[in-house]
Amino acid sequence: MKPYDWKSAEPAARELWKNAGLYATNLDADNLLYILVMFPYPSGARLHVGHWFQYSVFDTFCRFKRMQGAEVFQPMGYDAFGLPAENYAIKTGVPPQQSTAENIAISDRQFHEMGALFDDGHKVTTCEPAYYRWNQYLFLKLYHAGLAYRAQAPVNWCPSCQTVLANEQVTSDGECERCDSAVIQKELVQWFFRITRYADRLLADMKELDWPEETLQMQRNWIGRSEGTEVDFAVPARYCAGGVERKLRVYTTRIDTIYGATFMVLAPEHPLVAQVTQAEQRAAVDAYVAATRRLTELDRTATQRDKTGVFTGAYARNPLTGEEVPIWIADYVLASYGHGAIMAVPAHDERDHAFALKFGLPIVEVIRDPDERGQECFTGPGIMMSSGAYSGLTTAAGKQALDAWLAAHGLGGAAVSYRLRDWLISRQRYWGTPIPIVHCPRCGEVPLGVDQLPLLLPEDVAFRPHGSSPLETSERFMNTECPRCGGAARRDPDTMDTFVCSSWYFLRYPCAQLSDRPFDEDVIRRVTPVDIYVGGKEHATMHLLYARFLMKALRDAGCDVPHEPFKRLIHQGMILGANSQKMSKSRGNTVDPDVFVQVHGADVFRFYMLFGFDFQAGGPWSDDGIRASAAFLARVQRLVESVEDLFAVPADSAAASDAPEDRAEISALLYVLHSGLQSATRDLERFHFNTAAARMMEITNELYKLMGDPARKARNAVSIRSAVEILMRMLSPFAPHFAEHLWRETGHASVLAREPWPVPDARCLARNTVAVAVQINGKLRGTVEVEAGANEEVVLAAARQQSNIARYLEAGAVAKVIHVPGKILNVIVR
């Protein structure tokens, strides 16, 4: 038997797989399983530990499913648009087209060397016109369905990336998700996708998803549905510019506190501010509005901030009490939520309370705390008081009554509000999908026709971002004709958020070669949704939410796509540095996989990724773990070498030769083998690769016990040989090149990666005798070996034979016996 030389064995194994057709999928198969891993950004550096973890483990799962008989569709592609390539171009002058293509070539090769069986014929690269033209096509679909629109809104601006960002791409610290710079607010005209229209469907359809609860919860938080009331306060004509009475609509979740509303607060950006500000307050209001505009998102939403605000000089009339209350502006009220205005009830809202105290505004209690805790500001539900006819009602009853009254009087009523904002998809950057819209001085906003796609990304641009899109520097691109009137017009200079690319790429994979449509709906119906999707949980409220939204939106726009993209979702954990901190160059705790791969080969590294970590938890890196993985594979190699001769004999000739005198050892081996196989199979279904690997180690250890005695080995050739074969099969998804090598060297003509996953033999799982733990009064006092299926009397009798148990039994009378067959006997002695 040849020793395992990974440098020659790994390419040889891949050659075998290629010839066996393992890199291609039959999408017409009945047993098709679409398993997908989030596609990577093609970064310049070689694969890092995180890539190895995610992609090799993913491939292991796919190989396991193939062996179990599924036709696995396991495609791969690149999320190739985006800032890194563009920033690299700014720094070096190398066009993103070029650097991206080079990076993809490197990554392709590395994934191949890892042993991954990605389907070559279904590759998707988002920065190619053959892909991004369909981004434009789908954009137009949404546009015509009224789901893509251009509007002026307060938006997040990253001063470092020089572009706007979607809400999802701003962290809760008010920083840019990409570069950590503080994000500021700007009022700009931008393109949006109408995701808010889908808020309720995104919530409702969660019940169909086999996703981690944590992730669904994050999406629920992000959508932030709340049930409340809209109510109109009137601003009398004498306060309003033009002398016309205005409506001030607010949203509240506590309409039952309306009798305690002692002032109103508008967001500084609220349109009514200009209309109602009185002359004597104008200077103060203008100054405050200007100051607010300068604040970053972070400053604005910091919870511990002192309340600030300015009186407008105007008043609004409470529709229930008829009283007039002052209208203030303050930055603690956000323009983007509800109606950008609130009724302030300082007695029952912490924020309003703080504001009222600071500015000396009246505080009127209208809710009685049923528990009489005597808090200064009671925010819980209670009993209404000083509330006219509603006094005495509970919070819940009061809300209902007031909602009804407001609706009946045309002053508002029950309403639902969401934290979710529409998805801002335009970016002032170069390396993305151009937006297929023309701005015509005569016709306005005009969409391109589908026959005019792709709208190619120009190459004659100045990259350096300067606050407007780089595309504007290409006159050839910008100047065009209006598709409607044929007159001179300008193109839209922005590009799409790269999350648009990743929101539907899984529909493109099965149809990657299709040139006249983004996807074939017949194929999509058969192949999608994705059965199992693997990726990081950092995408919970970005990619994973956008993709869900886009499926629903495309359906409404007339496309026959699944209404949910991913049935089952698995998140991988993160590999940390040896010091348990996140790996980073600045912390100096990064690990370069190549250092180990070049010494041990791909399979050792891959095996460590599988064995050393719980896939869903991750954990700290350890060099010892790599050594242990290398040692284990070498141990298996020595094991197989030592039984090589058993494979020289044809299988049936030795069929009945296992020796009866070794029955106990052999049945122990077969039990460890088949019970280990059974648990490993179950573990793999649940993505617990580490424990599955542990079962393989147990099987190996058990086999070693029999190896020492050549005579015994020869007498039990059949069982040992079958055990080693099963072990090789189990190892195949974990260390595929290595296992393939062993399979070859033991004389097998077939391709191991195409062999079936073994099935545990029930006969080997049945035990003749079992160890039953014996407890006295719940404390373990010994174990007895009894025949499997022995009843309570038999076990108890066996227990009495043991002096240590007997002395407890004799100490009193047996009051009760609990017997769980094969597990435990608990005797209660009094």
Next chain:
RNA sequence: GCCGGAGUGGCGAAACAGGCAUACGCGCGUGACUCAAAAUCACGUGAGCUACAACUCGUGGGGGUUCGAGUCCCCCCUCCGGCACCA
């Protein structure tokens, strides 16, 4: 503040469904092989008390349910993640 997830040997971690806590691996110890070391192979390894057996304690802390709790219930602490001036 609200919502998720987690806390188990010296270390990484197991425990399906309430039934022998610590599988598997690392590390450590002992032995074999070796002139020696490494590698390999075998055995041992939660703590306390012990000559051994036995016994006692032990899954973040405190209560509870149960014949029996890492696992279920209540309270609390710590860490990680999400949301948070969202009316």
